[in-house]
Amino acid sequence: MLRFVGRRALLAIPLLLAIIILMFSMLHLIPGDPVQALVGDYPVPPAYRQAIETKYRLNDPFLVQVGNYLANVAQGDFGFSYQNQRNVLDLILERAPRTMLLASVSFALAIPLGMAIGIAAGTSRRPGVDKFWTTTALIVYAIPTFWLGQLLVMLLALRLGWFPTQGIGPLISRTQGFAWLLEKLRYLALPVLAFGIHEGMRIARIMRASVIDTLSQGYIITARAKGLSRGRIIRSHVMRNSSLPLVTIAGYAFGSALGGAVLLETVFTWPGLGLLLVDSIRLRDNMTVIGVVIFSALAVIAMNLIVDLLYAALDPRIRTTR
Amino acid sequence: MSLSPLLDVRDLKVHLRLGPNVVKAIDGVDFRIMPGECVGIVGESGSGKSTMARAITRLMPNVNIAELSGELSFEGQDILAMPDGALRALRRGRGFSMIFQDPLGYLNPTQRVGRQIEEALSCDSSRGSNRNRVHTLLDEVGLPDPANVARRYPHELSGGMRQRVMIAIALASDPQLLFADEPTTALDATVQLQVLQTLYRLHKERNMAMAIITHDLGVVAELCDRVYVMRAGKVIESAETVRLFEHPQQDYSRRLIELSTRRLPRELQA
Numbered sequence: 001m002l003r004f005v006g007r008r009a010l011l012a013i014p015l016l017l018a019i020i021i022l023m024f025s026m027l028h029l030i031p032g033d034p035v036q037a038l039v040g041d042y043p044v045p046p047a048y049r050q051a052i053e054t055k056y057r058l059n060d061p062f063l064v065q066v067g068n069y070l071a072n073v074a075q076g077d078f079g080f081s082y083q084n085q086r087n088v089l090d091l092i093l094e095r096a097p098r099t100m101l102l103a104s105v106s107f108a109l110a111i112p113l114g115m116a117i118g119i120a121a122g123t124s125r126r127p128g129v130d131k132f133w134t135t136t137a138l139i140v141y142a143i144p145t146f147w148l149g150q151l152l153v154m155l156l157a158l159r160l161g162w163f164p165t166q167g168i169g170p171l172i173s174r175t176q177g178f179a180w181l182l183e184k185l186r187y188l189a190l191p192v193l194a195f196g197i198h199e200g201m202r203i204a205r206i207m208r209a210s211v212i213d214t215l216s217q218g219y220i221i222t223a224r225a226k227g228l229s230r231g232r233i234i235r236s237h238v239m240r241n242s243s244l245p246l247v248t249i250a251g252y253a254f255g256s257a258l259g260g261a262v263l264l265e266t267v268f269t270w271p272g273l274g275l276l277l278v279d280s281i282r283l284r285d286n287m288t289v290i291g292v293v294i295f296s297a298l299a300v301i302a303m304n305l306i307v308d309l310l311y312a313a314l315d316p317r318i319r320t321t322r
Numbered sequence: 323m324s325l326s327p328l329l330d331v332r333d334l335k336v337h338l339r340l341g342p343n344v345v346k347a348i349d350g351v352d353f354r355i356m357p358g359e360c361v362g363i364v365g366e367s368g369s370g371k372s373t374m375a376r377a378i379t380r381l382m383p384n385v386n387i388a389e390l391s392g393e394l395s396f397e398g399q400d401i402l403a404m405p406d407g408a409l410r411a412l413r414r415g416r417g418f419s420m421i422f423q424d425p426l427g428y429l430n431p432t433q434r435v436g437r438q439i440e441e442a443l444s445c446d447s448s449r450g451s452n453r454n455r456v457h458t459l460l461d462e463v464g465l466p467d468p469a470n471v472a473r474r475y476p477h478e479l480s481g482g483m484r485q486r487v488m489i490a491i492a493l494a495s496d497p498q499l500l501f502a503d504e505p506t507t508a509l510d511a512t513v514q515l516q517v518l519q520t521l522y523r524l525h526k527e528r529n530m531a532m533a534i535i536t537h538d539l540g541v542v543a544e545l546c547d548r549v550y551v552m553r554a555g556k557v558i559e560s561a562e563t564v565r566l567f568e569h570p571q572q573d574y575s576r577r578l579i580e581l582s583t584r585r586l587p588r589e590l591q592a
Contacts, residue, residue: 218428221381222491225420226442227413236441237430316475317431 005305012301019297020073020290024066027286034058034284038082056082069290078294079287083280088291091276096258096295098168099265099272102191103257109196110203111250115243117200118207122242123215123234134208141201146263149194153267156190163189166269191268195261199253206249210242217241240314247310255303259296326398328499328531329355329378329418334392336370336377344388347373349555351392355499358529360522362542362563364578365552371535374552375501379420380409396499414442419492423504425484429476435487436472442494459490464520482513486520493524499531506541518545539582543567551575 035044035052053059060068072079078088121133140148157165163186175183214220215238223233260274269275273292280288312318336348348370355361363371376382378394380401394401396418401409412418422428430438439456453472460468463486476484485505492500502521506514522545525532534546542549542563549566551559551574559572570576 216383218422218424219430221383221422222428222430222438222488223441225379225381225413226491227410227415227417227495228441229410236433240432241430315432317477 005309008301008305008308012298015301016294016297017070020070020294021066023290023293024062024069027289028062032284034082034286037284052082056080073294078291081280081285081288083283083285083288088287091288092273092291092295095271095273095276098270099260099274100258102188102195102261102265102270102272103254105188106192106195106199106257107250107254109192110199111246113196113200114203114250115207115239115246117204118242119211119234119239121204122208122211123230123238130208133204137201137204137208140197141205143198144263145194145198145261146267148198149191149264149267152190152194163187165190166267168271191261191264191270194267195257195264199250199257202253203246203250207242207246210245211238214238214242244311244314247307247314251303251307251310252300255300256296258299258303260292325356327354328357328359328397329353330393330395331378332393334374334377334394335389336373336382336387337389338373339386339388346555348377351552351555351557353378353550353557355531355533357498358531359548360525360532360534360546362546362549363533363535363552364537364539364542364549366537369552370555371552372503375420375503375533375535379418379501380404381420414495416496416498418499418501419495419497420501420503421485421488421492421505423507425481425488425508426476428488429484431476434473434475435479439472439487439490439494442491455494456490459493460487462493462524463487463490464516465490480513481509482517485509485517489517489521489524493528496528497530499533500525501533501535503535504537505534507536507538521545539578551578 034056035049035058038052039048057065057068069079076089078092080086081088081091084091117133117137121130121137124130124133143151153165157163167187169184169187220233220237223237228236260272260277262274262278264270265272265274266278273295277289277292279285280292331351331353334348334351334353335346338345338347351370351374353374363374365371373382377390378401382390390402392402396412399408399412401412404412429435436453436456439459440452443452443455456472457468460471465471465483465486471479471483471487476487479487485508489505500521505521506517509517518541521532521534524530525545532545534541536542546563549559549561549563550557551566551572553574559566559570559575561571566575567579570579
């Protein structure tokens with residue numbers, strides 16, 4: 001088990017190297033001038049350009065830049081964001097918890113919601129029930145999160161005024177304790193609803209297919225032959241066995257959500273990694289872009305590892321072959 | 323015999339809808355089992371043996387049933403008209419059980435076998451005594467070291483052990499009638515014999531009626547009192563085993579017997 005985790009961690013190193021080099025090349029190739037982006041819509045004085053180029057070593061050969069960056073990363077230095085005038089690592093460490101909060105709460109909503117709908121649709125003996133949930137899940141899943149987010153804002157924030165339209169909290173908060181938590185939750189509610197419902201529908205569709213597959217297995221016949229009730233069969237034979245594919249899909253989706261939900265964070269001005277990534281790309285803040293991408297990649301790799309471990313916990317057949 | 327039959331099936335029809343067609347999987351079958359009797363059901367693949375057993379035990383898989391009719395009576399109770407609750411009660415105690423051809427597929431891969439047997443016990447009593455009953459059952463079906471086997475997952479057992487676990491599950495409700503659907507087809511020849519011997523011993527010890535579904539007439543000749551020969555959804559012949567083997571009435575039965583007793587050509591024999 002420990003050896004397995006260790007091996008996977010080692011395998012992640014070449015993967016990260018490849019990602020860094022790829023990102024570096026891509027950022028090098030896309031048009032745009034970082035110095036111009038720093039100045040804005042004014043002409044750049046030649047002396048200033050030269051000073052910036054020397055300071056950030058923008059004119060070094062490509063390979064030297066990559067080499068320097070890798071050497072710095074190996075020492076835990078992810079570079080300096082000249083747009084934010086801060087260390088990239090500090091910036092990421094400030095933003096990441098917000099994205100994690102958004103992703104975790106959203107999935108805490110999405111997983112039970114999706115499982116409930118999937119089980120209800122998959123186990124229903126009335127074809128109408130299945131059709132209703134399948135169609136609903138498909139339609140809702142087809143709605144992009146940013147648009148669903150806008151709809152929720154229009155209805156629940158602007159019309160009914162229950163929730164704030166955007167942001168992570170008031171500029172100055174005087175609340176404490178429980179009231180503070182409630183205030184946080186009000187800001188969290190709409191992005192979580194939009195994200196959670198969307199992901200929940202994806203999970204519902206996978207869960208339904210998996211439940212139907214499980215129900216056709218022989219051991220369900222055995223369970224019926226034992227004289228178990230329907231509810232008991234679903235609880236003790238269907239739920240665990242059909243959640244295996246779910247772990248894979250939800251795990252990967254959660255991993256990529258940790259890297260920032262770009263559109264959603266933009267819609268709700270949620271200052272997480274997604275928003276940071278968009279801003280940095282727009283402003284040619286290359287160090288920050290690469291930093292965020294490395295963090296996302298790490299999140300996905302870590303989640304894949306957790307998915308594999310969960311899989312082994314859920315399915316004893318995998319435990320022995322390892 | 324003056325005894326009333328344990329299971330009495332009259333004019334059973336199971337018609338399945340397959341796309342645009344209706345297949346008469348079972349087309350008017352009469353079938354009966356006396357208490358404590360061992361009956362064989364033989365016939366080629368697709369003759370409807372398994373479907374009949376599934377229909378009688380009300381364990382049809384998810385298929386599109388166009389028609390399911392007939393009189394199915396178990397101890398005088400109408401099984402077809404029985405509500406789900408009563409049917410479950412019958413399966414949980416002193417009713418009928420079933421074992422299947424493919425024990426690996428019919429055991430839940432994510433649960434220890436002990437738990438799967440415990441789940442089938444007829445009444446829920448305290449945990450400790452349930453565990454004892456599981457161990458007794460495992461011992462009864464001929465598995466050594468029951469405490470150890472109970473902790474295993476199905477994939478950790480051999481094919482023969484898995485089938486014995488299936489038998490233990492079927493016996494947990496203390497049934498009066500056991501359907502065995504090709505119980506040894508998926509097993510090695512030597513293991514087949516051992517499992518059949520176990521089934522026969524349990525049949526005798528428990529005075530439990532048994533219906534063995536097989537395409538192997540050799541199995542029938544060893545174990546069964548009576549035989550039903552099925553073909554294309556109908557019972558074409560039923561007789562006591564000895565009589566069938568000595569005086570088969572139908573050409574089809576005669577051919578089945580010839581096939582099962584035919585030896586390999588001399589040059590191929592070991």
